Amino acid sequence: MTFKRFVEIGRVALVNYGKEYGRLVVIVDVVDQNRALIDAPDMVRCQINFKRLSLTDIKIDIPRIPKKKTLIAAMEEADVKNKWEKSSWGRKLIVQQRRASLNDFDRFKVMLARIKRGGVIRQELARLKKENAA
Amino acid sequence: MAPKKVRTGQRNPDLVPGIKKFSKSKMYHKRGLWAIKAKNGGKFPTHEAKPAAQPEAAAPEKAPKFYPADDVKKTRSKPKKQNPTKLRSTITPGTVLILLAGRFMGKRVVFLKQLPSGLLLVTGPFKVNGVPLKRVNQAYVIATSTKVDISSVDVAKFEDKYFMKEKKKKSKKTEGEFFKSEEEEKSVVPQYKKDDQKAVDTALIKVIEAVPDLKTYLAARFSLRDGMKPHQLVF
Numbered sequence: 001m002t003f004k005r006f007v008e009i010g011r012v013a014l015v016n017y018g019k020e021y022g023r024l025v026v027i028v029d030v031v032d033q034n035r036a037l038i039d040a041p042d043m044v045r046c047q048i049n050f051k052r053l054s055l056t057d058i059k060i061d062i063p064r065i066p067k068k069k070t071l072i073a074a075m076e077e078a079d080v081k082n083k084w085e086k087s088s089w090g091r092k093l094i095v096q097q098r099r100a101s102l103n104d105f106d107r108f109k110v111m112l113a114r115i116k117r118g119g120v121i122r123q124e125l126a127r128l129k130k131e132n133a134a
Numbered sequence: 135m136a137p138k139k140v141r142t143g144q145r146n147p148d149l150v151p152g153i154k155k156f157s158k159s160k161m162y163h164k165r166g167l168w169a170i171k172a173k174n175g176g177k178f179p180t181h182e183a184k185p186a187a188q189p190e191a192a193a194p195e196k197a198p199k200f201y202p203a204d205d206v207k208k209t210r211s212k213p214k215k216q217n218p219t220k221l222r223s224t225i226t227p228g229t230v231l232i233l234l235a236g237r238f239m240g241k242r243v244v245f246l247k248q249l250p251s252g253l254l255l256v257t258g259p260f261k262v263n264g265v266p267l268k269r270v271n272q273a274y275v276i277a278t279s280t281k282v283d284i285s286s287v288d289v290a291k292f293e294d295k296y297f298m299k300e301k302k303k304k305s306k307k308t309e310g311e312f313f314k315s316e317e318e319e320k321s322v323v324p325q326y327k328k329d330d331q332k333a334v335d336t337a338l339i340k341v342i343e344a345v346p347d348l349k350t351y352l353a354a355r356f357s358l359r360d361g362m363k364p365h366q367l368v369f
Contacts, residue, residue: 104232104242104369105280108351 005055007036012058012080015048022093024084026075027053029065037065041072058083219252224277228284231256232276232356232369238265240355244282244338251294259335262342262352267331269297276356278369282348286337292330 005011011027020043029037031047038053039045045065060078062071075081084090102110146154146161156164171178225231229245231254243256243265254272258265342348358364 100366101368103280104278104356104367105230105348105351108354109347112347112350 005057007050007055008059009064010060010062010074012056012060012084013038013053014056015052016054017052018048020048024056024080025053026060026062026071028062028071039066039068039071041068041075056084056089057087218248218250219272221248222272222277224279225254225272225275226281228282230278230280230282230352231270232278233265233270233274234276235274238263238268240357241265242278242352242354242356243268243270244284244342244352245277246284246287246289246334247292249292249294253294255289255292257331257334257338258352259338259342260331261335261339262349267292267327267334269294276369280348280351282338282345283341284338286341287334288337289334 007027007030009027009029013025013027015021015023015025015038023040023043025038025040025043025048027036028039028045031037034051035047035049036053037045038048058078058080060074060080062074066074085094145164146156149155162168167178225245227245227247230242231245233239233241233243233256241258241263243258243263246255246257246267249255249269251269252272253269254275255267256265256270257267260266339349342352
């Protein structure tokens with residue numbers, strides 16, 4: 001019930017609308033009630049509405065509006081990239097991106113693999129049922 | 135010394151359409167015509183006039199001996215060169231294409247080459263999915279990003295003439311034959327076409343079998359399923 005993810009300097013967020021959709025950014029300052037200043041290693045620092053951000057669990061230790069170098073160093077220290085890619089949210093996004101980029105041949109191979117897997121599962125289930133019945 | 139700046143913009147910009155910023159004398163100075171004159175010894179450099187050899191040939195124009203009865207327009211333009219349709223950049227020899235219309239709708243075929251008429255020459259291969267050597271229009275095709283190496287296949291001999299229908303000889307019908315039901319002549323595939331198909335396919339199948347699952351892929355038809363959005367699919 002209580003809030004766990006807060007808007008604060010150093011909070012890592014995901015942009016969920018607009019030109020920078022899907023990018024991981026860090027909140028480096030708060031402009032006013034609705035807007036924040038965000039920054040990322042490969043992006044020009046800019047303002048964005050809070051409504052366009054989805055906060056994550058990750059927080060890094062930075063002073064207010066750090067220089068790009070300090071920001072990058074802090075992100076490396078907190079290991080944001082790996083933490084994100086290991087988190088369930090991050091892993092889900094990676095899978096979505098991979099599925100979207102599948103080529104027609106890849107989709108065919110995935111279909112064959114799913115059928116094979118289903119077959120193996122069903123065989124195992126049948127075997128277990130037989131064991132149980134006996 | 136500061137690096138030499140490349141000139142950008144006009145030397146004499148328009149203040150208002152019709153009115154330039156600098157006067158004629160100012161422009162004379164800006165263009166450096168004074169320097170060109172100084173370099174050439176006080177005069178502006180000129181080319182020498184060509185020796186007058188032409189006037190004698192052109193001077194007395196004789197009246198033509200013959201006037202054509204009708205005014206015939208002289209055709210001046212060069213005959214236009216007809217090029218085959220521009221091939222999409224995603225379609226290269228060896229690309230797997232998905233046919234979108236006709237008897238083989240949904241089949242995945244291998245693209246061989248573009249014929250001079252602009253149509254694409256494709257083959258199943260026949261043994262894999264039943265599509266023979268066939269011509270197909272680029273518009274009725276989706277190009278996938280899957281490519282097959284067709285360097286071992288020789289397709290130089292196939293042209294549009296190869297696919298033309300052979301002209302049927304119209305035999306005169308006698309009264310008796312007229313009332314007989316028309317015997318439909320079964321169109322048999324000529325042997326040379328079968329041989330050509332085999333020649334192209336044996337080389338191609340060898341390459342296809344080298345890639346795992348590619349043969350079953352080509353044998354299957356493409357179709358849209360639930361949740362597939364064609365504009366978002368990567369082919």
